Amino acid sequence: MERIVGVIPAAGKGIRAYPSTKYVPKVMLEVGGKPLIQRNIELMRDKLGIKRVYVVVAYLGDMIKNHLKNGSELGVDITYLQNDRVDEGLIRSIQVAKEHVKLPFIVILGDELYVNTNHGQILSMLKQDFNAICAIKKTDNRALIKKNYSVSLRKGKIVSLTEKPQQIENRNLGCGTYVLKPSFFDYIEKTPRSSVSKKVELTDVINTIATQAGRVLPFFLRGDYVNVNTVYDLNMANYVFRNAIFKKCEVSVIIPALNEEKTITCVVKDFKRQKVDEVIVLPGNSTDDTVKQAEKAGAKIVTSLGHGQTPGYGEKLKRGMEVAKGDILILTEADGTFRAKDLGKILEYLKDADMVVGTRTTKQMIEQGANMDWFLRWGNIFLGKVMQLLWLRDEPRFTDVGCTYRGLWKDTFLKIKDNLKATGPEFSPEMMVEVLRAKRRVLEIPVSYFQRVSGESKHSGTYRRKMKTGLRMLFLMFKRRLR
Numbered sequence: 001m002e003r004i005v006g007v008i009p010a011a012g013k014g015i016r017a018y019p020s021t022k023y024v025p026k027v028m029l030e031v032g033g034k035p036l037i038q039r040n041i042e043l044m045r046d047k048l049g050i051k052r053v054y055v056v057v058a059y060l061g062d063m064i065k066n067h068l069k070n071g072s073e074l075g076v077d078i079t080y081l082q083n084d085r086v087d088e089g090l091i092r093s094i095q096v097a098k099e100h101v102k103l104p105f106i107v108i109l110g111d112e113l114y115v116n117t118n119h120g121q122i123l124s125m126l127k128q129d130f131n132a133i134c135a136i137k138k139t140d141n142r143a144l145i146k147k148n149y150s151v152s153l154r155k156g157k158i159v160s161l162t163e164k165p166q167q168i169e170n171r172n173l174g175c176g177t178y179v180l181k182p183s184f185f186d187y188i189e190k191t192p193r194s195s196v197s198k199k200v201e202l203t204d205v206i207n208t209i210a211t212q213a214g215r216v217l218p219f220f221l222r223g224d225y226v227n228v229n230t231v232y233d234l235n236m237a238n239y240v241f242r243n244a245i246f247k248k249c250e251v252s253v254i255i256p257a258l259n260e261e262k263t264i265t266c267v268v269k270d271f272k273r274q275k276v277d278e279v280i281v282l283p284g285n286s287t288d289d290t291v292k293q294a295e296k297a298g299a300k301i302v303t304s305l306g307h308g309q310t311p312g313y314g315e316k317l318k319r320g321m322e323v324a325k326g327d328i329l330i331l332t333e334a335d336g337t338f339r340a341k342d343l344g345k346i347l348e349y350l351k352d353a354d355m356v357v358g359t360r361t362t363k364q365m366i367e368q369g370a371n372m373d374w375f376l377r378w379g380n381i382f383l384g385k386v387m388q389l390l391w392l393r394d395e396p397r398f399t400d401v402g403c404t405y406r407g408l409w410k411d412t413f414l415k416i417k418d419n420l421k422a423t424g425p426e427f428s429p430e431m432m433v434e435v436l437r438a439k440r441r442v443l444e445i446p447v448s449y450f451q452r453v454s455g456e457s458k459h460s461g462t463y464r465r466k467m468k469t470g471l472r473m474l475f476l477m478f479k480r481r482l483r
Contacts, residue, residue, distance in 0.1 A: 003051055004103060004126070006044040009093035010037055010110035011058035011083035016229050019393055020439050025060040027110035028067065029234050032241045033411025035067065036228060037110040038074070044108060045076050047119035052077045054100055055110075056093040058086040089199040091188060098185050109176030109227075113237040115244045117223030122179060130217045131209050132184060134158060135177035137221040142168045148227055149174035149203045151218065158216040163194065163203040172218075174203065175225055184209070235352065235441060242351045242409075250277040251347070252326030255299070256316035257281055257334035261289040263453045267332070268297035270340040277326055281334070282316040290334075314427030318420055321413045330407045335452045337370065338405040342447040346407040354440035355408035357432060358447035359384075359400035367450045379470050384444075386474065387429065390481045391436045398444055401429040401473055405447050412440055426472045433480045 014026025021029070027037035037055070044050040053076050057064050061080070071078030081096045094107060104126060125133055136151050150165040151158055151172040161174060184205070191208045194201050210216040224244060226237040253271045257264055268279050281294040282302050291301055302323055311319070321329050328350060332338045342358070349356045361381055366372050384398030402425065416434035420427070435442050 004048070005101060005105050006041075006048070006050040006053040007056065007094060007097045007101070007105055007107045008037060008040060008044075008053060008110045009056045009083075009090055009107070010064055011056050011061070011086045011093045012090070012111070013059045013086070014111070017231055017234065020231050020234065023060075024439070025057075025064060026228065028060075028063055029111075029228065030411075031113055031228075031234070031237045032245070033409065033415070036113060036237075037064065038068065039113065040108045040110060041068070041071070041074055041076060041078075043114055043117075043119060044106065045074065047117070048106060048123060050076065050106065052079070054079050054081055054097050056081045056083050056096055058083040058093075089197065090202050091200045091205060094180075094202065095185065095188060098182075101182055104179055104181050107176075107178040107180060111228045112176045113224075113226040113228060113241065114177075114221075115224040115241055117221055117225070119177065119221075122177075122219055125217060125219060126179070128217065129215055130179070131181060131213050131215045132206050133179035133217045133219050134161070134206060135175040135221045136218045137173045137175055137225050138171045139173045140171060141173075144227075145171075145173050147229065153218060156218075157214065158206075158210050158218055160210060161203045161207040163201050164196075173225075175221055176227065177219070177221070178202075178206070179219075187212070238354075238441070239352050246351060249327040250325060251328045251330060252277060252324035253279045253330045253332060254317060254320035254324060255279065255281045255332055255334045256313055256320070257283045257286060257290050257294070259286045259288045259290060260334035261286075261293050263336040264290050264299075264334050265293045265297045266453075267334055267336055268294055268299045271330075271332070271343065272298050274340045274343050276330070276343075278324070280320050280324060282311070282320050284311045284316055312423030312427075313425060314420065314422045314430070317427060318417070321410070322417070324410065327410050328407060329410055329413060332405050337450050337452055339448060339450065342405070345445060345447075346405075349443050349445055350407050350409065352441075353443040354412040355431070355435045355442045356406060357398075357400070357442060357444050358403040358405040359398075359444050360403050360447065360449040361399045362446035365446050365448045367448070370449050370451045372449055376466055379466065383429070383470060383473055383477070387432065387477055390477055391433075394436050394439070396432075396436060396442055396444075398432070400444070401432060401477075402469070403447070404428055406431075408435070412438075415440070422476060424472060425469045426476045429473045430476055430480070433477060437480065 010027040014021035028035045083093045085092050150162045151174050152160045187208045191205045224240045253276050279299045281299040283290045346356050380400040383401045415438050419434045422430040
């Protein structure tokens with residue numbers, strides 16, 4: 001018996017998601033570190049048992065092909081079809097698959113996110129008498145229905161569909177999962193072009209089937225669903241996905257250190273009390289009891305950087321992130337200037353961002369005696385605004401590029417890892433720059449900043465050091481922007 005096949009339209013330019021789609025096709029935008037199209041292929045494979053998938057490409061199609069290849073790594077067989085008339089819209093991307101589908105086939109739009117859905121139940125509907133099946137999700141959010149399509153039901157069947165309706169009469173949100181029979185193609189010629197888009201719309205074709213032939217069935221979708229049309233939708237998709245998996249995510253805290261025996265015990269225990277999954281201390285060339293005290297407090301010690309060079313600040317952090325087992329990476333200091341009381345805040349915002357950086361420039365959150373005088377505070381604000389201007393199109397907001405208390409997803413680190421070259425304090429803004437260059441989202445939140453328990457900052461203890469550090473950071477930002 002021949003298996004049911006899948007079709008994924010992936011030819012569109014994604015204009016509404018610009019500038020994220022300037023160099024990347026919309027279906028290749030990542031959610032949780034994985035392209036949308038890959039997630040939908042895996043959904044077809046795992047929930048529907050589909051082994052053959054037809055991917056219809058056009059705009060930047062080679063990027064899709066280079067990532068998915070022939071599908072063998074995903075356990076499916078992918079055949080690429082070319083949409084040579086992409087301006088005719090989505091219906092053309094389905095039409096080019098006409099010669100390849102003989103049985104009912106399943107279409108899932110390549111730019112949608114499904115999380116914990118019941119797609120597998122579609123298989124039980126294939127034995128019913130139908131001409132088409134459309135996925136429907138019940139929602140109270142009328143704005144979502146207006147952006148997708150509405151569905152009217154009568155006696156368990158779909159009687160009409162309306163693309164981007166102005167008047168909402170029910171709670172039925174039409175989604176981008178369909179089961180179509182080959183007879184579907186006969187109705188394309190019978191469907192007039194939309195008066196709005198001037199194209200034949202997929203929704204209108206199915207509406208023609210419903211009114212002329214009947215037997216269009218609803219599949220009631222459960223779980224989370226996001227239709228990614230804009231950058232805002234992409235951010236929402238990432239939030240929905242991360243919120244769904246958050247309780248299962250492991251958290252690694254990474255602490256670079258150099259002769260911090262007086263503070264490391266307190267810092268490690270502070271974070272251990274928050275029940276993080278691991279605390280990693282990188283002591284570098286410490287000559288005191290930093291290692292002994294950190295181990296006694298329950299930290300994992302990482303001393304090797306994989307080469308014989310003297311480790312710098314950036315090299316320690318990079319190595320710590322490489323070996324960390326966590327899905328979420330938290331970077332902090334060994335000198336007690338940051339506390340675990342702000343950890344929950346960072347974690348919560350990480351549901352909405354690829355990286356969350358702290359800012360020490362909120363005066364109400366700076367402890368008296370902390371190393372944050374007017375010169376350092378306004379210097380960081382200045383550098384933050386320079387970074388904002390250099391990456392203005394990405395709309396970041398920064399007031400502190402030197403704050404080393406931050407969190408990021410492991411998949412975000414892996415995306416930028418090869419571009420992290422700085423070994424000194426400029427590693428902090430370098431991370432921010434590279435996340436922006438990777439078209440990922442960076443959010444800044446205020447964190448408390450405390451007085452050092454002992455010693456002096458190695459990069460901002462004197463005005464000369466502050467100037468030197470600031471210039472290194474400024475040079476890095478301009479160099480990366482001009483690259």
